[in-house]
Amino acid sequence: MSIDVSAIREEFPILAREIYGKPLVYLDSAASAQKPQAVIEAMTHAMEYSYANVHRGLHLLSNEATTAFEDARATVATFLNAASPDEIVFTSGGTDAINLVSYALGVDEIREGDEIILSLMEHHSNIVPWHLLRERKGAVLKWLDVTDDGEIDLDVYRSLFTPRTKLVAISHMSNVLGAPTPAKALTQIAHEYGAKILFDGCQAAVHGKIDVRDIGCDFYAVTGHKLYGPTGIGVLYGRMDVLKTLPPYRGGGEMIDTVTTDTVTYNDPPHRFEAGTPPIVEAIGLGAALLWLSAKGIDAVAAHETALRTHATEELRKLNFVRIYGQSAEKAPIIAFAVDGAHPHDVSAILDRQGVALRAGHHCAQPLMKRLGVTATARASLALYNTHDDVEALIKALHKTHEMLS
Numbered sequence: 001m002s003i004d005v006s007a008i009r010e011e012f013p014i015l016a017r018e019i020y021g022k023p024l025v026y027l028d029s030a031a032s033a034q035k036p037q038a039v040i041e042a043m044t045h046a047m048e049y050s051y052a053n054v055h056r057g058l059h060l061l062s063n064e065a066t067t068a069f070e071d072a073r074a075t076v077a078t079f080l081n082a083a084s085p086d087e088i089v090f091t092s093g094g095t096d097a098i099n100l101v102s103y104a105l106g107v108d109e110i111r112e113g114d115e116i117i118l119s120l121m122e123h124h125s126n127i128v129p130w131h132l133l134r135e136r137k138g139a140v141l142k143w144l145d146v147t148d149d150g151e152i153d154l155d156v157y158r159s160l161f162t163p164r165t166k167l168v169a170i171s172h173m174s175n176v177l178g179a180p181t182p183a184k185a186l187t188q189i190a191h192e193y194g195a196k197i198l199f200d201g202c203q204a205a206v207h208g209k210i211d212v213r214d215i216g217c218d219f220y221a222v223t224g225h226k227l228y229g230p231t232g233i234g235v236l237y238g239r240m241d242v243l244k245t246l247p248p249y250r251g252g253g254e255m256i257d258t259v260t261t262d263t264v265t266y267n268d269p270p271h272r273f274e275a276g277t278p279p280i281v282e283a284i285g286l287g288a289a290l291l292w293l294s295a296k297g298i299d300a301v302a303a304h305e306t307a308l309r310t311h312a313t314e315e316l317r318k319l320n321f322v323r324i325y326g327q328s329a330e331k332a333p334i335i336a337f338a339v340d341g342a343h344p345h346d347v348s349a350i351l352d353r354q355g356v357a358l359r360a361g362h363h364c365a366q367p368l369m370k371r372l373g374v375t376a377t378a379r380a381s382l383a384l385y386n387t388h389d390d391v392e393a394l395i396k397a398l399h400k401t402h403e404m405l406s
C-alpha cells in the first residue's frame, strides 16, 4: 500500500493557502501538524449535534457525548496497543502527561537521594517536571549522553543504574535529531534494575507503529496536536498494575468514589487522574485523527516520510553552506541544520518570506544544544502531506537565503 499525497493534501484545507503570495510549504509539523478535514468535521459534529458534558448525564446528548469520548479512548488504546482503554488517561497534552507521572511518583515512591535517569536529548517537557521533583523531594537527576546522531550506547546506559534508580524518563524520538531510541532494550534494562520507565512518545508516535505491550514500558506519553489532532489533548498510557498504585494528580469531580466532609476515596484509573470536565471535543478530535492516520497505513506513511527525508538530506548535503545535525539511518523526517554565518532566526525569517515555514531556536532542548555546541538550529520537519516539490522549494529558498545573508 502506498499513499496518494495529492489526495491527502486535498484533505488539509490550510495547505491551499498562500503565504506572501507564495504557495505554503509547511515544514513545521514536529512543532504542530496541520489538521485534516476528518478531524475538523468530527469536532464540529460533536459541537453542533452531540454536545453535552460526559459521564454524569442521564439524557440522550450526554450519553452520545460520553460514548464518543469513551470511543476515542478505545481508539487510542488500539493505536498504542494497550491492553485496555482503562490504561489510557486523557491529559491536556504531552507535557501534562509527564507532569502527572512526576507528581504522582513524587508523593510516595521517589524520595530524597532516589535517582532518575534522563537523556541529554530530552525536550524540556521531559526535563523540567523532574527538576521540580529534584527541588521538591531531593531526587537526583542522572544524565545519559547521546552521540551526535542521537544514538545511545546501552553499556553506558546500564552503567548509570544503582540501587537508588527509581525511574528512567526518556524520549522515544528526539524532536531535534529525529533519532528513535531502542525502547524495548531500554525497558528491559530498566526493569532488570527494578526501575520504572517512561517514554516521551510525542514525536515517535507520529512516525511509526507504537506497541506499548511489546515495548513493555510502564508509561508512554503522547500529544494530540502533533498527531494531526487538536491542541489541548494528550495521553498518558500507564500499565494498569502501575496506574493502580499511583495517587491522584489533581482533585475535583469525576476522580472520586465518595466524598464526605471528613474523607475522600478515589475512583479507579483512568478516571482517578481525570479531575473535572475533560477536553471532550478535543478527545473526539484525537480519536478521529488516529482513525484517519491508521487508515492511511502507518507503514505506507513511514515509507513516504523516509523517501522525503532521504531526498531532503541528499539535497541539503549538496549545499556546502549547510550543516546537518543528526544523521542516524533510522531517523524520522526531522532535520535540524545550520546555515554558515547566519543565525537560525534570520534563516527562518527569510525562508518565511518565500512561503517556507520552519522552526528555529533551541527547540526546548537546551541540554542537547549545549551537547551539540550550539545555541540554536533551524529545523525542517516533514509529514505525510509533504511532497518532493516541498523539498525542492526548501533547497531553492535556502540558496536565496544564503545569497542574501552572505
Ligand SMILES: Cc1ncc(COP(=O)(O)O)c(C=O)c1O
Pocket (backbone or CB within 6 Å): 030, 031, 093, 094, 095, 096, 123, 125, 126, 171, 173, 174, 175, 200, 202, 203, 223, 224, 225, 234
Ligand atoms: C519530544 C517532545 N516531547 C514533549 C513535547 C510537548 O508536547 P506538548 O507541548 O504538546 O505538551 C514536545 C513538543 O514539542 C516534543 O517534541
